[in-house]
Amino acid sequence: MRLWLPDLPGTLGRVAAAIGRANGDVIGIEILERGAGMAIDELTVVLPDEVTHETLIAEVATVEGVAIEDVHAVAPGRPDQSVLALEVAARIMESAPVDRARTACEAVRGMLESDWCVMVVDGHDEPLASSGEVPDLAWLAAFIEGAAHLSDDAAHEHTPSDMAWARLRDAGATIVCGRVKGAFRLRERRHLTLIARIVAAAVSTQ
Numbered sequence: 001m002r003l004w005l006p007d008l009p010g011t012l013g014r015v016a017a018a019i020g021r022a023n024g025d026v027i028g029i030e031i032l033e034r035g036a037g038m039a040i041d042e043l044t045v046v047l048p049d050e051v052t053h054e055t056l057i058a059e060v061a062t063v064e065g066v067a068i069e070d071v072h073a074v075a076p077g078r079p080d081q082s083v084l085a086l087e088v089a090a091r092i093m094e095s096a097p098v099d100r101a102r103t104a105c106e107a108v109r110g111m112l113e114s115d116w117c118v119m120v121v122d123g124h125d126e127p128l129a130s131s132g133e134v135p136d137l138a139w140l141a142a143f144i145e146g147a148a149h150l151s152d153d154a155a156h157e158h159t160p161s162d163m164a165w166a167r168l169r170d171a172g173a174t175i176v177c178g179r180v181k182g183a184f185r186l187r188e189r190r191h192l193t194l195i196a197r198i199v200a201a202a203v204s205t206q
Helices: 011-021 053-060 081-094 097-111 137-147 152-157 186-202
Strands: 002-006 025-035 038-046 067-070 116-121 129-132 163-168 173-178
Touching: 002 011, 011 025, 011 038, 011 053, 025 186, 081 097, 081 186, 097 116, 097 129, 097 173, 097 186, 116 137, 137 173, 163 186, 173 186
Parallel strands: none
Antiparallel strands: 002 038, 002 067, 025 038, 116 129, 116 173, 163 173
8 A cells, every 4th residue: 555644753653553443454654755845655465355456445545644555465475575685685596597677577577567678788679688568669678768867866867757767887787667657766776776887797698
């Protein structure tokens, strides 16, 4: 459950109480972004079989100032984003060198719940690896070239909300993800930037 809420003491407690009234159990909290007096939080909630998402949404919607961006199911036992990022790094490094680009795309796609992920090499028409249905590569390459001069934080600000990307430093490549439902938030983009540093050291683009 991804929420916008006033960045004020007690607000998250009121949300947790609303979830409790729906017989939900909060087992994970990620603060994805903060600013302008608001916070964007992602809560992992376990619901009994007899409780619907609609019941949960109705209870949380009663909390003043809170807006619900998205609610969706995740795999049982899915770890929080920080642990998941470490698992992704481990999967990449444990893969055979020839498989690391493909493993990176698949693992990053799962970590960010993206619809697609691709690794684009500078000056090449074909991707080094991909996962999912990737959009037009010529458009992606043009976008990356146009944004290459930006710092990491500026790049986040000037990237469409449904796309996240990070340069593989000194590797002449970029990893790009996209999803139809739900904007990428700052914490997710920063996780991708850090994973890209590991991928750059682990993957050969030659």
